Amino acid sequence: MNFLYSTLLAESLKIRKSKMIWITTAAFSIAPLIGGFFMFVLKNPELAISSGLIGAKAQIIGEASWPAYLSLLAQMIAVGGILIFGFVTSWVFGREYADRTIKDLLALPYPRAIIVIAKFITILITNLLLSFLVITIGIVLGLIIGLPQWSSAIVMHGLYVLIITTFLTIALSTPVAFFASYGRGYLAPLGFVVLMVVFSQIIAAAGYGDYFPWAIPALFSGVTGEVIALKGSSLSILIISSLIGFVGTVYWWLFADQT
Structure with missing residues (x-):
């Protein structure tokens, strides 16, 4: 446990001191802002047209309500989270190779499996905090806009979908960690993430999304x-x-040549 605690402290310090986390936070925070803007336009179409936010001939599809807004936030986490969470995972594992600190890290008197577990725990906590930030900003914006159909049942159901979606998306970060380790850097995992996003769109459109x-x-x-x-x-x-990605990493x- 002392090994794990020490490694967790080191990994959390790397996250806090990096510019990556602030850039990622800023990028992910755009999602609820865009969602709030959509809801504002849907709620006030005449005001949006008169102020020049949208064209007079633009068609506005959808409704401004809490169920629709919470669903939109969940979709943003599901789609954007694959990219954002994948980027965080790529950085946590890939930076050791890019910065040439992998040899120093493996020279420590810690079990290698403990290092990997500590990295995954750090990734989990970081991604959960990013999701919490997005959800919090989204709810505050919804309250400011004054969306209709607020009720405890609707909000609880919306939060349930948001939380489950967040955990499902974070679970898909483990294969990214494997490709970051196998590719010894950032390019392979980021390429893998982009490829999976493209494939998910194609396979879902073909009707087999339940199996991808x-x-x-x-x-x-x-999203449908x-x-x-x-x-x-x-x-x-x-x-x-997710388990294959974790075990593979x-x-x-443990066994790959780390020279």
């Missing part, structure tokens, strides 16, 4: 227009993919 891990969070969040119940087979596929750090 990176499309499952978006489908559950309601309604929240789809999470199937046991879909959850199993996602969990297995640990295995790589």
Whole structure:
């Protein structure tokens, strides 16, 4: 436990001292701002047209309400989170190779598996905090705009979808860690993340999104227009993919040639 605690402190310090986390936070914070802007336009179309925010001939589709807004935030976390969470994971693992600190790290008298676990815990906490920030900003903006249909039942259901979507998306970060370790840097994991986002769009459009891990969070969040119940087979596929990424990363750090 002392090894894990010390490694966690070191990894959290790396996160706090890096410019990456502030850039990532700023980038992810744009999501609720865009969502709030959409809701404002939907709620006040005449004002948006008269002020020049949108053109007079623009068609506005959707409704301004808390159910729609919370669903939109969940979709932003499901889609944007794959990129943002993947970027955080790429940095946490890839920077050791890019900065040439991997040899120093592995020379420490700590079990290698403990180092990997500490990195994953740091990633989990960081991504949860980023999601919490997005949700908090989103709710504050919704209250400022004055969206209708507020009720405890609607908010609790919306938060349930947001939380489950967040955990499903974060779970898909483990394969990114493997590619960051295998590729010894940033390019391989970032390329993998972009590729998975593209594939998820294509496979979901073909009707097989339930069987592709990176499309499952978006489908559950309601990207198709309604929240789809999470199937046991879909959850199993996602969990297995996450476990493969975790075990593969640990295995790589334990047995791969680190020269």
